[in-house]
Amino acid sequence: xxxxxxxxxxxxxxxxxxxxxxxxxxxxxxxxxxxxxxxxxxxxxxxxxxxxxxxxxxxxxxxxxxxxxxxxxxxxxxxxxxxxxxxxxxxxxxxxxxxxxxxxxxxxxxxxxxxxxxxxxxxxxxxxxxxxxxxxxxxxxxxxxxxxxxxxxxxxxxxxxxxxxxxxxxxxxxxxxxxxxxxxxxxxxxxxxxxxxxxxxxxxxxxxxxxxxxxxxxxxxxxxxxxxxxxxxxxxxxxxxxxxxxxxxxxxxxxxxxxxxxxxxxxxxxxxxxxxxxxxxxxxxxxxxxxxxxxxxxxxxxxxxxxxxxxxxxxxxxxxxxxxxxxxxxxxxxxxxxxxxxx
Amino acid sequence: xxxxxxxxxxxxxxxxxxxxxxxxxxxxxxxxxxxxxxxxxxxxxxxxxxxxxxxxxxxxxxxxxxxxxxxxxxxxxxxxxxxxxxxxxxxxxxxxxxxxxxxxxxxxxxxxxxxxxxxxxxxxxxxxxxxxxxxxxxxxxxxxxxxxxxxxxxxxxxxxxxxxxxxxxxxxxxxxxxxxxxxxxxxxxxxxxxxxxxxxxxxxxxxxxxxxxxxxxxxxxxxxxxxxxxxxxxxxxxxxxxxxxxxxxxxxxxxxxxxxxxxxxxxxxxxxxxxxxxxxxxxxxxxxxxxxxxxxxxxxxxxxxxxxxxxxxxxxxxxxxxxxxxxxxxxxxxxxxxxxxxxxxxxxxxxxxxxxxxxxxxxxxxxxxxxxxxxxxxxxxxxxxxxxxxxxxxxxxx
Numbered sequence: 001x002x003x004x005x006x007x008x009x010x011x012x013x014x015x016x017x018x019x020x021x022x023x024x025x026x027x028x029x030x031x032x033x034x035x036x037x038x039x040x041x042x043x044x045x046x047x048x049x050x051x052x053x054x055x056x057x058x059x060x061x062x063x064x065x066x067x068x069x070x071x072x073x074x075x076x077x078x079x080x081x082x083x084x085x086x087x088x089x090x091x092x093x094x095x096x097x098x099x100x101x102x103x104x105x106x107x108x109x110x111x112x113x114x115x116x117x118x119x120x121x122x123x124x125x126x127x128x129x130x131x132x133x134x135x136x137x138x139x140x141x142x143x144x145x146x147x148x149x150x151x152x153x154x155x156x157x158x159x160x161x162x163x164x165x166x167x168x169x170x171x172x173x174x175x176x177x178x179x180x181x182x183x184x185x186x187x188x189x190x191x192x193x194x195x196x197x198x199x200x201x202x203x204x205x206x207x208x209x210x211x212x213x214x215x216x217x218x219x220x221x222x223x224x225x226x227x228x229x230x231x232x233x234x235x236x237x238x239x240x241x242x243x244x245x246x247x248x249x250x251x252x253x254x255x256x257x258x259x260x261x262x263x264x265x266x267x268x269x270x271x272x273x274x275x276x277x278x279x280x281x282x283x284x285x286x287x288x289x290x291x292x293x294x295x296x297x298x299x300x301x302x303x304x305x306x307x308x309x310x311x312x313x314x315x316x317x318x319x320x321x322x323x324x325x326x327x328x329x330x331x332x333x334x335x336x337x338x339x340x341x342x343x
Numbered sequence: 344x345x346x347x348x349x350x351x352x353x354x355x356x357x358x359x360x361x362x363x364x365x366x367x368x369x370x371x372x373x374x375x376x377x378x379x380x381x382x383x384x385x386x387x388x389x390x391x392x393x394x395x396x397x398x399x400x401x402x403x404x405x406x407x408x409x410x411x412x413x414x415x416x417x418x419x420x421x422x423x424x425x426x427x428x429x430x431x432x433x434x435x436x437x438x439x440x441x442x443x444x445x446x447x448x449x450x451x452x453x454x455x456x457x458x459x460x461x462x463x464x465x466x467x468x469x470x471x472x473x474x475x476x477x478x479x480x481x482x483x484x485x486x487x488x489x490x491x492x493x494x495x496x497x498x499x500x501x502x503x504x505x506x507x508x509x510x511x512x513x514x515x516x517x518x519x520x521x522x523x524x525x526x527x528x529x530x531x532x533x534x535x536x537x538x539x540x541x542x543x544x545x546x547x548x549x550x551x552x553x554x555x556x557x558x559x560x561x562x563x564x565x566x567x568x569x570x571x572x573x574x575x576x577x578x579x580x581x582x583x584x585x586x587x588x589x590x591x592x593x594x595x596x597x598x599x600x601x602x603x604x605x606x607x608x609x610x611x612x613x614x615x616x617x618x619x620x621x622x623x624x625x626x627x628x629x630x631x632x633x634x635x636x637x638x639x640x641x642x643x644x645x646x647x648x649x650x651x652x653x654x655x656x657x658x659x660x661x662x663x664x665x666x667x668x669x670x671x672x673x674x675x676x677x678x679x680x681x682x683x684x685x686x687x688x689x690x691x692x693x694x695x696x697x698x699x700x701x702x703x704x705x706x707x708x709x710x711x712x713x714x715x716x717x718x719x720x721x722x723x724x725x726x727x728x729x730x731x732x733x734x735x736x737x738x739x740x741x
Contacts, residue, residue, distance in 0.1 A: 129712075131469075132406075133712065135412065136633060136634075136637060137708040139704070140702070140708065141701070141705060143698070144698060144702060146697075148698070150694075151690055271474075275474055278467065282466075282467075311491065312490045313490055313491075314487075316484075317478045317487065320474040320475070323474050324471065324475065324478075327463065328459060328462060331462075331463060331467075
């Protein structure tokens with residue numbers, strides 16, 4: 001058990017990211033029928049929202065402190081962030097420290113605007129075009145977004161630490177009667193998992209228990225009929241696109257402390273997220289979430305030493321291998337419905 | 344001529360002339376003039392034109408005719424390269440066995456991948472091929488195959504190279520660089536005509552001849568009953584199956600043919616420069632060949648060559664532009680305007696080449712889904728000339 005539990009825990013945070021991205025992808029598939037290759041870029045933009053906010057909050061002005069001298073004998077230059085001077089050092093310091101969680105709020109307007117502009121400006125014109133065209137145009141868009149971020153923030157990963165309160169790890173095993181320090185799990189990863197669970201739950205609740213969600217679900221089932229009933233389904237689908245963008249953005253915001261954001265992280269996650277969507281069953285929201293966690297955990301099991309001794313390096317190809325096997329044995333994926341995106 | 348009708352013969356002749364006279368066509372500007380920067384007639388770039396032309400022609404046989412969008416063709420390119428370098432390592436630097444093996448290896452791999460992936464169509468097919476290609480990339484990048492067998496197959500991150508202690512059992516006194524029966528790929532003939540300098544590299548001409556052959560073969564495939572069958576698959580596979588035809592063998596054949604083209608291109612890449620790395624198999628490389636094909640014109644004969652040429656030319660020229668060069672170009676502007684223009688231009692040049700690529704790609708898909716060939720047709724239509732069109736009719740991808 002003390003070998004298996006850490007692997008499950010390790011798989012959870014990556015699985016959460018897969019699940020959140022795949023959830024958004026599936027929402028877009030299901031509503032607009034569009035294959036969005038730029039979804040990884042939304043994830044990346046979210047991560048850079050964290051970076052941007054923490055840089056923005058740390059913008060400082062320089063004062064000279066006459067009481068202290070630097071090594072040349074000149075008055076010491078002290079950098080004080082504006083935030084600290086406005087709110088006092090304690091509150092200001094806390095705000096800077098908490099920049100990543102604050103970026104969750106900061107990212108909402110950004111992701112909504114990006115999502116709406118993307119949908120109204122580009123994807124709207126591709127509803128009727130073949131899937132190949134949708135893939136290619138969003139692929140082009142993803143390249144552009146990625147290059148924009150590289151132009152602004154450079155090619156190197158940017159460390160974005162979590163708040164001090166969440167540094168360190170929880171001794172998971174001790175709580176369940178194992179020896180101490182056998183199963184430890186960083187706080188932030190645990191928070192990431194709970195955060196994504198809440199977001200996923202929220203999206204499902206929104207679709208299940210609100211009138212808006214009901215209309216969207218009806219539109220996913222039969223768009224033409226809902227339109228004939230006099231409901232402006234396009235507008236609702238556009239809003240769903242923005243929501244999917246926010247979900248992908250949040251996945252990125254919270255992922256920043258786990259993996260320092262770099263400009264190509266979106267592309268790296270995108271391919272795997274597509275595999276996750278296909279394994280889960282195209283158009284199936286629970287399938288996407290389940291497959292996300294499943295593949296995340298599977299990947300972490302494959303990187304166990306015991307497994308690696310049998311087949312070295314299997315962790316790098318296991319997801320693709322499993323995806324291929326599932327697609328061939330269950331062509332609709334784990335939870336795919338009949339008639340949804342069959343070809 | 345050669346079993347082609349008049350129009351196709353004309354098209355073939357155009358490609359032959361373009362390919363054979365490329366050293367002239369690409370070196371339009373005198374060597375000392377300011378425009379010499381735009382010359383593309385150096386061996387490395389010309390070879391890339393021809394090699395990626397072959398790659399795109401092959402890809403077009405699958406995507407253009409059957410409409411199946413493969414997002415994993417880079418895997419075959421990479422396998423071709425590895426196969427060729429292994430032949431160099433084991434036998435000698437003669438490229439013939441390398442090229443033959445690269446085609447065979449890519450063909451075998453494409454039979455396997457194609458057989459499995461073609462059980463699905465549409466978006467599933469794209470993602471299956473993408474998954475396969477990424478798997479191949481991971482295997483090559485970490486040399487998993489080598490690790491399982493306890494030896495070196497792809498040499499992982501470093502890439503496969505030729506070392507002095509390689510067996511090379513047939514090397515003898517033969518040349519120590521890639522050659523074809525003694526004709527070294529690197530050798531070239533220079534010709535100075537007044538202020539112009541032209542280079543005729545051996546390696547390029549080998550690639551060009553193979554490009555012409557590949558193009559001829561693709562015309563024959565397009566015009567054959569087999570090609571017609573592939574078009575039928577694209578336009579309505581269900582109806583085709585109702586008439587009692589099994590579409591799968593045809594699609595698989597198209598997939599394997601295009602895989603072998605990719606393998607040949609990969610082998611040629613290794614023949615021009617004897618090393619192979621995993622980055623050739625990364626999925627964005629698969630995206631690049633899709634871009635080339637679409638930019639030129641999907642489903643047209645000459646489109647892929649034009650697309651490959653345009654992309655490779657722009658990639659080389661644009662990524663060469665740096666800030667000081669741009670500064671000197673825009674020096675005639677007032678200072679503030681010069682800085683502004685250069686600032687904007689640096690986003691799209693040098694390292695920003697990918698930005699230009701993405702932009703170009705979006706613009707083509709949005710405004711010109713038929714690619715350059717369609718653009719050319721529209722232009723000729725605009726001027727109302729009844730010239731014999733050298734292109735076949737454009738059929739946009741399904």
